[in-house]
Amino acid sequence: MLRPIALGIYLLFFAVGLVGALVIPTLSLFLANELNVRPLLVGIPFAGIALASIIYNQSIGYWSDRLADRRPLVSSLCVLGAASCLVFAFSRQYWLVAGVAVVLFSLSMVSFSQLLAYSLDYAERCIPLERIPLYNAVVRAQIAFAWVAGPPAGFLLAAHAGFKVTYCLAAGLFAVVALLVVRFLPRLQAPRPFEETAATKSPTTMAPLSWKPLLLCFCAFSLMWGANNAYLISLPLYLDRELAIGSEWVGWIMGTCALLEVPFMLLSGYLAMRIPVLVMVRFAGIAGLLLYTGVYFSSELWQLFSLQLCNAIFIGVLAGLGVSVIQQLMPGRSGSASALYTNTTHAGALFSSLMVGLVADYWNYQTVFLFNVFLVCLAIAAFAMVRQPAAHPERPA
Template sequence: MSPLFRPLALGIYALFLLIGVVCALVLPTLSLFLAKGLGVRPFLVGIPFAGVALMSILYNQVIGSWSDKLADRRPLIATFCFIGALATISLAYSRNYLVVAAVVIFFLSLALVSFSQLLAYSLDYAERNVPAERIPLFNAIVRAQIAIAWVAGPPAGFLLASYFGFKQMYLTAAGMFVFIGLAILKFLPHLDSHAHHLDHLEKADLVPLGALQKRALVLCVIGFSLMWGANNAYLISMPLHLKDGLLIGTEYVGWIMGTCAGLEIPFMILAGHYAARTNIMNLIKLAGASALVLYAGVYVANALWQFFALQIFNAVFIGILAGLGVSVIQELMPGRSGAASALYTNTSHFGNLFSSLLVAVVADAYTYHQVFLVNLLVVALAILAFGRARVKS
C-alpha cells in the first residue's frame, strides 16, 4: 500500500481536518465576539489579534526547536489541545475584556501550537515512510485538509454564534479540542524507538546548515512572509473596498472566499504531484505570478463577477503556497522537523504583522483600494527573494 494512503497517513489527514475545523470555528468569529459579545471599541478588538500573532511567533520558535529533542511529540500535541479546551471554556463563560484578552493572547495562541507540532509529526512520518520525491505530495494532501476545513468551519462558527450564542460555540470548540487530544494519544503511534530517534538527531546535529543553506533559508522566510502578508492585506481590504469603493454588499465576501477555498484543494494536490517532476522553486514563483494577476485584476475590477473569476488565480496562489511552502523549508532544514514546521508557520504570523501595518498606513493615507497596488510591489519583492534562493529540485 502506498505510504500516502496507509492507515496512519489517513489518520494524520483526519486529525488535520479536525484541527482545521476547530481553528476555523474559533478564529473568524473572534472579532465578532469581542465587538458584539463584549461590546468593545475597534482598537480593543485589534489588541488580542496582535497579541496572538506575537505570542504565536515566540511559542512556535521556542517550542519548535525544543520539540526536536523529544523522543515523542504526541503528549506535547495533546497537551496543547487540552489547553485549547480550557481556553475556549474560559471564553464561553467570561465576559470580562481583560480576562478574555489574556486567555486569547497567552493560552489560545499556545493551543494553536498544536497545529505546527502535528505538522512536525507528519514531517517525521514522511521522512521515515514516504519516498523523498513523494513528500511534497504528502505535505500538499495534509494542507488540503486545512483548506477543506476552512470551507465549512467559518459558516459553522457564525451559524452557532448566531443561533445558539457564543457560549455554545466555544463549548463545542472545547469538546472538539478534547476529542482531538484524546485521539492523538490513542490512535497516533510512536514513530520509532527512542534510540533511533536520538541517533537521527545526532546525525542531523553533525551536519550544520551551510552558508548557502542559511542564505536560502533567510530568503525563503522573507519571501513566504511577504506572500502571506500580501494575502492577509487582501483579506483585510477586500470587504471594505467592495462595500465602500464599489457599493457591493459584504455578504458576497463569504461566497468569494468560499469559492477560493474550494478551488485551492485541487491546486494543492496538483502542486504536490508536480513538485517531484520540476524544480519546486519554479512552482513557488508560479504562485507569485498568479498573485500578481490577482492583485492587478482586483485593482481594476468593478463588477462582482470579476471578483469571482479572479479567484482562480487566488486559488493557484494559495494552493501552491500552502501546499509546498513547508516542503521548501523542510528541504533546507533536514532532520529538524519541529523547527522547520515552526519556522514555516511563523512566516504567516510575520506576514500578518507586516500586513496589519501596511493596511493601516496605506488605507489611512489613501484608500483600501490602493492596498492592492502596494501588494503588487510586495509580491514582486517576494518573487525576487525566491529567485535568489538556491533550493535543490
C-alpha cells in the same frame, strides 16, 4: 499499516483546522458584540496572538526536535486549547478573555505546527522521497477543507445558538484531538541509518544549516502571506465602501476560492514529483501578481469571481508546497522547519495589518492591492536568489 496512519494524520489536521476556523473568524465579532468593546480593543488580542505565536512556535519548535516523542506535547497543547475555549464560552470579562487569548490560546495553536512536525517526521521515515511534496499537499488540503465549512458553521452557530455553544463545541473538538493523538497515532521509530548520516548524524548533532536561503525564504513567504492577509482585510471594505457592492458577497467569493484551492493543492503536490518545489512556488507568485493587479482594476462582481482562479493557484501552491521548501532546507529538524514556516504566516499578518491601516488611511482600500503587487514582486525576487536544495540520498529498497 502505513495507510491508516496517514489517514489518521489527515483526520487530525482537519479537526485542528476546524477548531481554528470556528474560533478565529468569530473572535472579533465576539469581542465587539458580546463584550461591547471599541475597535482598538478588538485589535489588541489579535496583535498579541500573532506576536505570542511567533515566540511560542520558534522556541517550542527548536526544543521539540530533541524530544523522542512529540505526541504528549501535541496532546497537552490541545488541552490548553480546550481550556481557552471554555474561558471564551463562559467569561464576559474583556481583560481575562484577552489575556487567555494571548497567553493560552496562542500557545494551543502551536499544536498545529507540532502536528505538522509529526507529519514531516512520518513522511521522512515512511514515504518515498519523491512523494513527500504530494503527501504534504494532501495534509494541507485538510486545512482548506476545514476552512470551507468552519467559518460559515461558526457564524451560524454564533447567530442561532450563541457564542457559548460555539466555543464549547470548539473546546470539545480540542479535547477529542488531544485524546486521539496519544491513542491513535503511533510512536515513530528513530531515523533510518542513512538518514542519520546524511542529515542528523546523531539525535543531538545535526548537519549545519545554510542561513542565507532560509532567511530569503522566510522573508519571501512572509511577504506572500502578508499580501494575502492584506487582501482578506481589505476586500470586504473595498466592496462595501468603494464599489458599493454588499460585503456579504465576500463570503461567496472566499468560499469559491477555498473550493478551488483544494484541487490546486493536490495538483501542485503531484507536479512537485517532477518539477522543483521552488519553481512551483515562483509560479504561485506570478498568479498572485495577476490576482492583485486584477482586483485593483476590477469594478464588477463577475471580475472578482473570475480572479479567484488566480487566488486559488496562489494560495493552493503556497500552502501546499511552502513547508516542503523549508523542510528541504532544514533536513532532520522537522519541529524547527514547521515552526519557521508557520511563523511566516504570523509575521505576514503583523506587518500587513499595519500596512492596511496606513495605506487605507492615506489613500484608500483599492491602493492596498497595488501595494500587494509590490510585496509579491519582492517575494519573487527573494525566491529567485534561492537555489534548489540538493536532494537527500536515495532510500534503500
